[in-house]
Structure formats: C-alpha cells, structure tokens
Amino acid sequence: MKHFVQSELLQSLPKQFFASLVDKVGKVIAQGHDVINLGQGNPDQPTPSHIVEALQKAVANPRYHKYSPFRGYSFFKEAVAAFYEREYGVKLDPEKEVAILFGGKAGLVEIPQCLLNPGDVVLVPDPGYPDYWSGVALARAEMAMMPLRAQNKFLPDYGELSKDVVEKAKLMFLNYPNNPTGAVATKEFFEETALFAAKHDICVVHDFAYGAIGFDGKKPISFLQAKGAKDVGIEIYTFSKTYNMAGWRVGFAVGNESVIEAINLLQDHLYVSLFGAIQEAAATALLSSQDCVKELVSLYESRRNTLVKALQQIGWDVTAPAGSFFAWLPVPNGWTSERFADFLLEKAHVVVAPGIGFGEHGEGYVRVGLLTSEERLEEAAQRVAKLGLFHAVKK
Numbered sequence: 021m022k023h024f025v026q027s028e029l030l031q032s033l034p035k036q037f038f039a040s041l042v043d044k045v046g047k048v049i050a051q052g053h054d055v056i057n058l059g060q061g062n063p064d065q066p067t068p069s070h071i072v073e074a075l076q077k078a079v080a081n082p083r084y085h086k087y088s089p090f091r092g093y094s095f096f097k098e099a100v101a102a103f104y105e106r107e108y109g110v111k112l113d114p115e116k117e118v119a120i121l122f123g124g125k126a127g128l129v130e131i132p133q134c135l136l137n138p139g140d141v142v143l144v145p146d147p148g149y150p151d152y153w154s155g156v157a158l159a160r161a162e163m164a165m166m167p168l169r170a171q172n173k174f175l176p177d178y179g180e181l182s183k184d185v186v187e188k189a190k191l192m193f194l195n196y197p198n199n200p201t202g203a204v205a206t207k208e209f210f211e212e213t214a215l216f217a218a219k220h221d222i223c224v225v226h227d228f229a230y231g232a233i234g235f236d237g238k239k240p241i242s243f244l245q246a247k248g249a250k251d252v253g254i255e256i257y258t259f260s261k262t263y264n265m266a267g268w269r270v271g272f273a274v275g276n277e278s279v280i281e282a283i284n285l286l287q288d289h290l291y292v293s294l295f296g297a298i299q300e301a302a303a304t305a306l307l308s309s310q311d312c313v314k315e316l317v318s319l320y321e322s323r324r325n326t327l328v329k330a331l332q333q334i335g336w337d338v339t340a341p342a343g344s345f346f347a348w349l350p351v352p353n354g355w356t357s358e359r360f361a362d363f364l365l366e367k368a369h370v371v372v373a374p375g376i377g378f379g380e381h382g383e384g385y386v387r388v389g390l391l392t393s394e395e396r397l398e399e400a401a402q403r404v405a406k407l408g409l410f411h412a413v414k415k
C-alpha cells in the first residue's frame with residue numbers, strides 16, 4: 021500500500037507527551053495490577069439526568085434533523101447570555117458576543133488561526149494545558165512562555181517578560197482555575213491583565229474550563245468581570261466540567277465582538293454548528309437549577325480534603341488547590357517529575373501526571389486528579405507511604 025507523507029504542518033505539531041504515559045499505564049494494567057489512575061482529567065460522574073432527559077426529548081424533534089443554523093440557534097446563545105448575566109453580572113449581546121464551540125478545545129485550537137500570521141508570538145502559561153501549543157503550531161506562530169511560579173501564586177509576572185517578546189506578542193492564553201496547578205486568579209490580576217493587553221495590543225484568551233470549580237465557598241471569577249476585559253479579549257467556557265458533559269463536545273466563547281466574529285467566520289468554513297438537540301440540552305443545563313453544580317463542587321472539595329489530609333499524614337508537604345479538580349504536588353528532592361511518576365506507577369501502581377508534560381516550569385511537580393472516590397484516593401496515599409519516600413507526621 022502506498023504511504024502518503026504527512027504535510028509539513030502536521031509534522032510540525034508538538035509531540036503528545038502524555039501518549040507515552042498512557043502506553044506505560046496500559047502495560048502495568050495488562051500485567052494484571054490494580055492501578056489507581058490519578059493521571060487523567062476525565063470527569064468520573066455522569067451528566068445530570070435532567071440534561072440527559074432534555075437531550076432525549078430534543079432528539080425526537082424533526083426541527084433538529086435538518087442542518088442547524090451555521091452559527092448556532094439563537095435560543096442557545098440567548099441562554100449563554102442569560103447564564104453570564106446571572107452568574108457573573110456580565111452583559112453579552114447573544115448574536116455578536118457569543119460563539120458556539122464543539123467543546124472548549126476546538127475554540128482554543130481555532131483562535132490562533134483566527135488572529136495570527138506565521139511567525140506571530142503567543143504568550144503561553146508554563147506549566148499549562150498542552151492544547152494551547154497545538155493551536156499555535158497549526159497557525160505556524162511562535163510561543164513565548166510565561167512561567168507560573170509558586171511564589172507568585174501561579175500567576176504570570178508580566179514584568180518578567182522581555183520588551184521584545186511583549187512588543188511582538190499578539191495573543192495570550194490564561195487559564196484560572198488553573199490546570200495543572202489548581203490556582204485561582206484575583207480580580208486585581210485580571211484588571212492588570214486587561215491594562216497590559218490594551219497597552220501592548222494583545223488579545224487575551226481566558227480559558228475558563230474550571231470556572232464552576234472553586235473551593236472554600238469562593239466562586240472563581242470570570243475574566244469578563246474585570247474592567248476593560250471585553251475590549252481586549254474573550255473567555256472560553258465548556259460544559260465538560262461544570263455539567264460532566266465531556267463526551268458531548270459543547271462549549272462557547274464570549275467577549276470581544278471582533279474575536280467572536282473571527283471564530284464564527286472560521287467555523288462557517290469548517291463546520292455546520294452542533295446538532296440542535298445538543299444545543300437545546302445545553303441551554304437547559306444553563307437555564308435550569310444549578311444544584312447539580314453545587315453538589316459536584318462539594319464532591320470535589322470533599323475529595324480534595326481527604327487527599328490533602330492523607331498526603332500530609334504520610335509526610336508529603338502538599339498545598340490544597342483553591343479550584344479545578346487537580347492537586348499540584350511537589351516531588352521529593354532529587355527526583356525529576358518523570359522519574360517520580362514512573363516510580364509510583366511501577367512500585368505503587370498509582371498513576372500521576374509528571375509536571376514536565378505541562379512545560380519546563382512544571383518540572384518538580386506531579387498533577388493528581390480528584391476524579392476517583394475518597395477510598396481510592398486514601399488507598400493511593402497508603403501505597404505511596406509504603407515506598408518510604410516520606411516520613412509520617414507524628415500526632
């Protein structure tokens with residue numbers, strides 16, 4: 021069979037670091053071991069039943085068996101606007117300031133193609149979600165990393181970026197609550213960001229994937245709540261985490277009209293919008309009771325508390341995340357994140373994601389997901405304790 025060579029563009033895409041982790045985990049499972057997988061970010065709970073029922077009903081509606089309107093149904097965009105006003109006090113024009121997306125990932129990967137020319141510079145958080153890199157590569161643009169450090173609460177320090185990089189930058193990705201660090205942003209930080217972006221003509225893309233998941237009674241804030249934010253950027257929201265709808269592929273972008281128009285224009289060429297029944301069920305999710313979201317956040321918070329307590333008890337000096345469903349744990353002295361993750365997999369059959377997979381500044385940490393039961397999280401801590409790397413705290 022003839023082998024067709026991939027385009028230079030495809031060959032230039034970043035290598036998927038976590039693919040090799042999946043292979044390693046598969047081998048240990050194949051040996052028959054009971055593996056506790058804390059390495060992934062796939063929500064473990066089902067979609068709330070009222071949303072599933074809304075889809076079941078909508079599937080039967082012949083209206084949705086036809087092509088959807090190219091830019092999505094107005095009722096869905098109006099529901100998005102109502103949701104933002106209710107949750108964040110942010111007013112949006114549903115037709116001009118909302119774009120429907122096939123999940124947050126699609127929007128994040130599309131954005132560089134919408135706004136950049138080859139060689140343009142994008143500011144990217146390090147550590148950060150690797151899909152930002154994919155979009156930048158597809159647009160043949162360049163990345164300049166913004167280190168996120170513990171001493172700055174995992175917020176970037178714009179003063180640290182070189183003048184040259186700041187002048188060339190056209191786009192910036194941010195993500196709070198943050199994957200992988202679990203950090204949250206403050207209003208002051210978002211306002212500083214909006215000023216910085218306005219001054220240097222940078223479009224801000226705030227990835228609000230974990231927008232619903234804030235702990236200790238603190239609701240994460242939207243970038244659009246900051247003064248001037250809509251002038252300089254957009255926010256990307258997904259149903260994957262808030263409503264456990266990762267498999268449904270539905271999200272939206274909101275904010276700056278010119279950026280929303282650019283996304284819609286690219287999508288006019290790539291797709292027809294989402295299946296109408298999904299749009300109807302998604303609108304139901306936004307407009308009906310949010311008790312399911314409250315319950316989900318308290319489930320994650322309870323898991324977080326159990327994990328942090330168990331790890332501290334075995335002598336692992338960890339800090340509790342303020343949001344997202346990840347904990348960002350420092351590796352013991354003398355270990356790299358990858359060697360430590362390999363060691364936990366081999367000796368304890370516990371999977372964690374090595375920080376280096378999220379960027380150079382992720383070195384020294386591993387990411388743990390709160391996506392399994394408290395019993396399994398405790399068991400993972402017990403298995404790690406047996407390795408003798410930490411010294412239990414005496415009570």
Ligand SMILES: Cc1ncc(COP(=O)(O)O)c(C=O)c1O
Pocket residue numbers: 061122123124125126149195199227229257258259260266270271
């Ligand atoms: C930081 C971050 N952004 C975006 C996404 C994308 O979510 P989706 O494409 O399911 O909307 C994820 C999913 O893991 C994520 O962790």
